[in-house]
Amino acid sequence: MAPCEYKHKVLPNMQLYLAPLQGFTDRVFRNSYFRFFSGFDCAMAPFISALQLGHCKKKELMDVLPEHNGLMKVIPQIMGNDPSDFAVVANLLFDMGYPSVNWNLGCPYKMLTKKKKGSGLLCYPERVEDFLDRVFPLMKTRLSIKMRLGLHDKGEILALMPILNRYTLDEITIHPRTGAQMYEGGVDLDAFGDACAMSRHTIVYNGDIRSREDFERISARFGFIERWMIGRGVLADPFLPMTIKGECDRVSDKIKTIKQFHDDYYQERLDYLSGPAHVTDRMKAFWSYLAPSLEGGTDFFKQVKKVKTPEHYTSVVENFFERGTCWNGPSGI
Ligand SMILES: Cc1cc2nc3c(=O)[nH]c(=O)nc-3n(C[C@H](O)[C@H](O)[C@H](O)COP(=O)(O)O)c2cc1C
Numbered sequence: 001m002a003p004c005e006y007k008h009k010v011l012p013n014m015q016l017y018l019a020p021l022q023g024f025t026d027r028v029f030r031n032s033y034f035r036f037f038s039g040f041d042c043a044m045a046p047f048i049s050a051l052q053l054g055h056c057k058k059k060e061l062m063d064v065l066p067e068h069n070g071l072m073k074v075i076p077q078i079m080g081n082d083p084s085d086f087a088v089v090a091n092l093l094f095d096m097g098y099p100s101v102n103w104n105l106g107c108p109y110k111m112l113t114k115k116k117k118g119s120g121l122l123c124y125p126e127r128v129e130d131f132l133d134r135v136f137p138l139m140k141t142r143l144s145i146k147m148r149l150g151l152h153d154k155g156e157i158l159a160l161m162p163i164l165n166r167y168t169l170d171e172i173t174i175h176p177r178t179g180a181q182m183y184e185g186g187v188d189l190d191a192f193g194d195a196c197a198m199s200r201h202t203i204v205y206n207g208d209i210r211s212r213e214d215f216e217r218i219s220a221r222f223g224f225i226e227r228w229m230i231g232r233g234v235l236a237d238p239f240l241p242m243t244i245k246g247e248c249d250r251v252s253d254k255i256k257t258i259k260q261f262h263d264d265y266y267q268e269r270l271d272y273l274s275g276p277a278h279v280t281d282r283m284k285a286f287w288s289y290l291a292p293s294l295e296g297g298t299d300f301f302k303q304v305k306k307v308k309t310p311e312h313y314t315s316v317v318e319n320f321f322e323r324g325t326c327w328n329g330p331s332g333i
Pocket of ligand 1: 020047207231
């Protein structure tokens with residue numbers, strides 16, 4: 001593939017990662033997405049919880065079964081703070097064919113942070129160090145980390161960097177917000193730069209890339225970053241990775257592609273999930289980011305939110321597309 005040329009530089013080794021989004025980017029979404037769109041080099045799967053005694057939920061493990069994930073490179077992610085439980089799950093994934101797993105140190109939700117999981121561990125550098133000391137000898141896989149700037153304070157990442165530098169990690173993905181911020185406020189690019197300056201590892205940037213302009217602005221500032229992870233921006237604009245890589249000219253009819261993607265995803269959902277309420281809930285989630293990018297999509301989404309059965313859902317969607325719509329692109333996250 002030809003390198004992407006931008007005003008400021010050429011990015012010959014740029015890699016784009018699909019972010020893990022629990023409730024959105026499971027293997028059903030990933031497979032449909034990768035059938036219709038290009039641009040991503042790999043996908044990080046939503047987290048698998050490492051439960052006591054190394055147990056994990058069958059459904060979470062099924063999500064990364066290699067036979068369900070043949071269309072793209074996948075990096076499984078594990079949530080946990082107990083080295084033995086974590087290593088059991090990591091070794092299970094190794095036996096399934098995954099040479100590397102990711103440790104979630106970013107999740108901001110109270111339910112997990114109060115148990116010192118996800119971003120809840122970031123304010124305890126000594127615990128992170130103890131975890132890494134104990135987990136490496138137990139694990140067959142390599143490890144990467146996905147983290148925020150801290151739980152409460154962006155200074156927390158600066159205390160962690162010298163510790164992380166002692167270990168061999170595939171990469172560190174940084175979403176430059178604190179856990180306490182959830183998704184509020186802007187990303188802190190100064191703090192991201194400070195953290196990068198202290199790290200000896202390959203860094204993946206993640207956060208608020210919603211357009212090619214966002215990507216160009218942030219990549220112009222951090223010319224040394226080659227790996228970029230995008231989440232909500234892709235839910236709102238599935239063409240975004242192709243646009244960033246300059247491949248979007250290949251799509252002649254965007255609405256037709258969106259409809260085909262939707263139909264494929266919906267059919268897979270019907271085949272995959274047991275109850276009709278699950279299907280309609282997932283389809284509401286699917287449209288929650290995407291609908292505003294379509295002409296008339298906001299009113300359409302109001303109708304979608306009211307549906308209770310797959311039959312009603314099908315008629316609402318078919319009517320919307322039959323009446324005619326066009327691709328406006330995202331208006332914001
Ligand atoms: C609904 C939702 C679910 C998420 N699930 C995960 C997850 O399972 N693992 C994880 O590391 N991050 C998770 N994240 C965080 C995203 O991967 C990403 O870091 C965040 O959305 C910022 O990137 P973006 O601005 O490109 O969306 C989730 C975010 C959202 C909004």
